[in-house]
Amino acid sequence: MKIAIIGASGRMGRQLVELVAESTDAQVCAAVTHKASPALGQDVGLYSGIAELGVTFTDDVQAAAKAADVMIDFSLPAALADNLIAAGQQQTPIVVCTTGLNQQQHADLKAAAGRTAVLYAANTSLGVTLLLNLVRTASQALGNRCDIEILEAHHTAKRDAPSGTALALGEAAAAGRGQRLSEVAEYQRNHNDTAYQPGSIGFATLRAGDIVGEHTVYLVAGGERLELTHRVASRKTFAEGAYNAAAWLKGQKAGFYSMNHVLGLDA
Numbered sequence: 001m002k003i004a005i006i007g008a009s010g011r012m013g014r015q016l017v018e019l020v021a022e023s024t025d026a027q028v029c030a031a032v033t034h035k036a037s038p039a040l041g042q043d044v045g046l047y048s049g050i051a052e053l054g055v056t057f058t059d060d061v062q063a064a065a066k067a068a069d070v071m072i073d074f075s076l077p078a079a080l081a082d083n084l085i086a087a088g089q090q091q092t093p094i095v096v097c098t099t100g101l102n103q104q105q106h107a108d109l110k111a112a113a114g115r116t117a118v119l120y121a122a123n124t125s126l127g128v129t130l131l132l133n134l135v136r137t138a139s140q141a142l143g144n145r146c147d148i149e150i151l152e153a154h155h156t157a158k159r160d161a162p163s164g165t166a167l168a169l170g171e172a173a174a175a176g177r178g179q180r181l182s183e184v185a186e187y188q189r190n191h192n193d194t195a196y197q198p199g200s201i202g203f204a205t206l207r208a209g210d211i212v213g214e215h216t217v218y219l220v221a222g223g224e225r226l227e228l229t230h231r232v233a234s235r236k237t238f239a240e241g242a243y244n245a246a247a248w249l250k251g252q253k254a255g256f257y258s259m260n261h262v263l264g265l266d267a
Contacts, residue, residue, distance in 0.1 A: 004068035007075030030064035088115035099164030122164030124241030139176025
């Protein structure tokens with residue numbers, strides 16, 4: 001399987017390069033970075049701290065899409081439109097792992113799925129995929145009898161807050177009790193003049209040190225509390241999930257997919 005990695009010079013991109021290089025079933029065929037990156041022209045393996053791979057960084061996403069069986073995108077939201085255009089024109093399946101997307105970018109994902117296979121995952125961890133399903137089930141069962149709050153913690157370099165995973169958990173919780181997250185989300189619990197609204201879903205964010213990723217959903221009803229927590233100790237978890245998603249997506253027909261499809265939970 002020939003994999004093109006977009007955002008290959010970033011933290012997750014380098015982790016993915018290392019994982020694919022260790023695989024006997026796949027190879028890095030292209031490594032895309034932005035036009036101003038100091039990595040341009042360098043060998044992707046050496047840049048990632050492993051052996052030379054004979055693949056150099058490029059900013060030509062069209063060429064990368066043409067060369068690949070599947071693309072994995074860990075770049076920033078600003079690059080998404082061009083990446084989707086390239087994937088659609090070459091009909092190359094693409095796994096998009098970029099977080100912090102706006103409504104238009106989510107719409108772009110759905111539009112691109114009309115031309116090629118698109119899998120979007122704010123978090124590629126298999127554990128988080130299961131957590132999303134558990135949160136929806138618990139929320140549906142408890143309904144408005146419980147208060148729901150979501151706490152997430154990441155490293156200090158993470159740009160978006162709340163995290164894409166926290167928002168996905170909020171979507172799952174809201175869907176479980178028939179709500180729209182946009183109508184019940186509360187991001188400002190610290191404001192003294194903001195009264196608590198029953199049925200709202202609150203978010204809290206921590207940024208500290210090198211925390212890879214932690215998420216807890218609190219469902220509190222009466223005298224009892226249910227806490228559903230997922231913690232990641234290594235970025236390799238996300239790289240493995242993205243690799244598994246790419247292997248599953250390769251050969252799929254055009255359409256919009258999620259990690260639920262990878263785990264067979266889409267039913």
